[in-house]
Amino acid sequence: MQFQFLLPTRIVMEPGLRARTGEHLAELGLRHVLLITDPGVKRAGLLENIYQSLDAAGIRYAEVADVKPNPRAEDVNRVAEQFRGQGIDGLLAVGGGSAMDAAKAIAVLLTHPGKVEDYEGAFQLQGPALPVVAIPTTAGTGSEVTFFSVITDTKRQFKMSLLDYRIGPVLALLDSDITTTLPPAIAAATGMDALTHAIEAYTGKPANPISDGLALHAIRLIARYLKPAVQEPDNLEAREQMLIASLIAGMAFGNADIASVHCISEAIGGMYDTPHGVGNAIFLPFVFAHNRDADLRRHADVAYALGIDPTLAPAAAAEAAVEHLFAMSRELKIPRFKEVAGVREEDFLAIAEKSKSNISDSSNAKPMNVDSYLAIIRQAYQY
DSSP states (O other), X not given: OOOOOOOOOEEEEOTTGGGGXXXXXXXXTOOEEEEEOOHHHHHTTTTHHHHHHHHHTTOEEEEEOOOOSSOBHHHHHHHHHHHTTSOOOXXXXXXXXXXXXXXXXXXXXXXXXXXXXXXXXXXXXXXXXXXXXXXXXXXXXXXXXXXXXXXXXXXXXXXXXXXXXXXXXXXEEEOGGGGGGOOHHHHHHHHHHHHHHHXXXXXXXXXXXXXXXXXXXXXXXXXXXXXXXXXXXXOHHHHHXXXXXXHHHHHHHHTSOOOHHHHHHHHHHHHHOOOHHHHXXXXXXXXXXXXXXXXXXXXXXXXXXXXXXXXXXXXXXXXXXXXXXXHHHHHTTXXXXXXXXXXXXXXXXXXXXXXXXXXXXXXSSSOOOHHHHHHHXXXXXXX
């Protein structure tokens, strides 16, 4: 056996922690940060305590508050060009995966020349990026502890990935109070995103003993707490445990990989701007069903972690898990693929080809080709 596991991110969790953001940044020696967030976070008033703490700590800051879902390359490039040479010494990302991914990409461009497209792929950096501090406002992406940044190249209608250990956040501040404002629909989609991370980390080819333990624990937490977190917004325990589950799932897939669910989800996200968590939730049951005979034992382990009867034989448990995943999406009111805005049958081949070209395609439990992706896409559309 051969594997490596890296987690350079310091993790601090505490209710109301964002009110001490300035203290934590000062401990890192940061004096002038670029705050990256999105309009929803700003409108919700989640930044007020952060502003006050930065002022109290004497930390200067500039702000970019217009990050779009599925952040665009042209926006990342524009922000980097605006702030090059302005003395920025760190990035503070407050938001979901879009804000954190945008911050990671901008952190690269503030120490490297060119555009974000120049650094697509694995380990393309020539040196360090600026340090990133992440405050997640959703319980789903796990981007606060991963080395990935996913950015949409609108010219190609393709979600490209940057992978490098040097873009992982140096500090993740988890404020469990912050998710209390999360709308149920977003809580559902991001929670299913976290579940997909954990399942693909465990069933994918790069899995290792450490990621296995993290992934299975994340699945157990999500199975227990996702539904109440969505259906009972005032259930603080459920919201807090989902934030932990998302973090743990991020640690797992960050040191293993994602796989074909994400390949398809990122393809439709690049073409239709579909919310990432929604895309993952739609395709997770179909890909799980397709993959299960590649490793029945691991797919059965997922089933047992989801709460499927542990006395069932592996094949029966894995089959039961498929229906369980469909049921979760129905209960959480995840739309079906045919209900996604903009979807056209004539695009299915292009979606399949983009899925196959994804950097994580080779990590899937079962080898995939364009035809197998196409079959899953059609199956999901007809469901």
